[in-house]
Amino acid sequence: MKVLIIGAAGMIGRKLAERIAADGMLGGVAVDRLTMVDVVEPTAPRGTIGDVRTAAIDVSSPRATEPLIADRPDVVFHLAAIVSGEAEADFDKGYRINLDGTRDLFEAIRAEHLRSGYTPRVVFASSIAVFGAPFDARVPEDFAPTPLTSYGTQKAIGELLLADYTRRGFLDGVGLRLPTICVRPGAPNKAASGFFSNILREPMSGKEAVLPVADTVRHYFASPRAAVGFFLHAATMDTARIGPRRNLNMPGLSATVGDELEALRAVAGDGALALVKRVPDETIIRIVDGWAPDIEAARARELGFTVEDSFEEIVRAHIEDELGGAVRS
């Protein structure tokens, strides 16, 4: 089996590649070629796959993905995107990468399909950013995507294309509306959602973190480990069970900032908790106010997608996967 990961230098793409390389297989079938591309050349992970290829590819340049598809990978993971803030700051770049890059990929697959009958499984990283306020406390399963960012718009368009290309038989697509990923490893970034991870990750390494919103703020989360699980399941499941609505709300944990802090205290103690500094930020408060506190994902759960049940579980996954099993604080 040949596997292609587009966006393999990103946080989830990298972890997904590491997991597939470590397993050496996908859905019980040996992976004999793993191709990893991103705008910067990804790092090949350790593992048992004989043929791991890495390359720097700019998906926004026309036909960039054609040579990758000519190799006829059985599974294509498409995670390449510029993030919300950048897509908002640079309108053209956001549409070029997040919309045109996705459409070009699907077109390359269609061209190969028309040539040879090739119909790969395509797993598309979408986002709960397709949903825009106002909405109820819990966004229903079939709620309209009415994004309030260009990024969310581009993801919603990618979903529509994925569903139509699937319906027409050109590919076999599954779109995953990912919850906010927490705890994100690595350095704090400028994303408005960054604090959700910062207030856990930094204190667990003995560092201070800023909390810009109230403890009562509720949002919808999954760990990086759960996200990797979503992609693996989507790549190997029986898609006939999904029906025509191929874009699925992924299960997530609906929790408050207070729940996060309680989990931090339980796992890392009062010392860690004391490293969280409350510095209200009106801009971030306003942005986060437009995010979904909870999202119905009964369909995905029925289809076998799973996620953490508590923030303590999310924190413990971070400690196991990123901190070698122990907290430093």
Add this chain to the structure above:
Amino acid sequence: MKVLIIGAAGMIGRKLAERIAADGMLGGVAVDRLTMVDVVEPTAPRGTIGDVRTAAIDVSSPRATEPLIADRPDVVFHLAAIVSGEAEADFDKGYRINLDGTRDLFEAIRAEHLRSGYTPRVVFASSIAVFGAPFDARVPEDFAPTPLTSYGTQKAIGELLLADYTRRGFLDGVGLRLPTICVRPGAPNKAASGFFSNILREPMSGKEAVLPVADTVRHYFASPRAAVGFFLHAATMDTARIGPRRNLNMPGLSATVGDELEALRAVAGDGALALVKRVPDETIIRIVDGWAPDIEAARARELGFTVEDSFEEIVRAHIEDELGGAVRS
């Protein structure tokens, strides 16, 4: 005021142009230039507008609409599209006209906006084809567009673009999800929905018509006259009242084929009714089974959009607008 109609040779575009030309104004403001374009050159309507321009433009050729936007029309009606059946038969052509043509238009407007601050009202013809089964007996207001045709997909993408370009301030957009238009004037066409009009229009002219589905089939309708009213209202209303969700389910009449036949009988008599021949067609039965029987449109009604209350009203509008006030049978 300058008005541009793209898709002015189509049935609704033509009627919209005729109405604006007859009124000589839009929203109480004199129209001093009306530009009408389509893939075939539209016919200039009679009226009091001094400057009526017509041209053949292929919106699918890149930058085709740039010269039109350089004229800075205050209101842009965008109705150009290829229909459902053709978009399904010719995948490339559907995406080129319905998606790329729409995006090119919005990009031309954005470019002019960035140059000069130009921010026109843009009224976009979308369709209830954005909704795909399964759904409840009445599609709720905020139900997810999950189209089951490429045409519906392209319209749903156009809606997302319209909303994002509006949010970013490049244009002031209103998207109208049009019900099935009935009674369509002119000759019977091959659209799967054609019979809804044929069974009224043909008998009223003394001709036979084929009914391929059961009398109990329920669907969602508006007359051509009501549709023109939607466009005029969207062009002149206070869009600040709409909020960020700029794509609106238009009000429609939820009615059965039996309701249609009863209206035909009431208006044109038993002789006309006898011209309707029942010839079940499994293909059409299956297609129509995926269409919405009713759609919630409370938001649009609150915003002042109106439609017929009965099929008799729809039939009488047809007799007034198309038959010179009298039935021929």
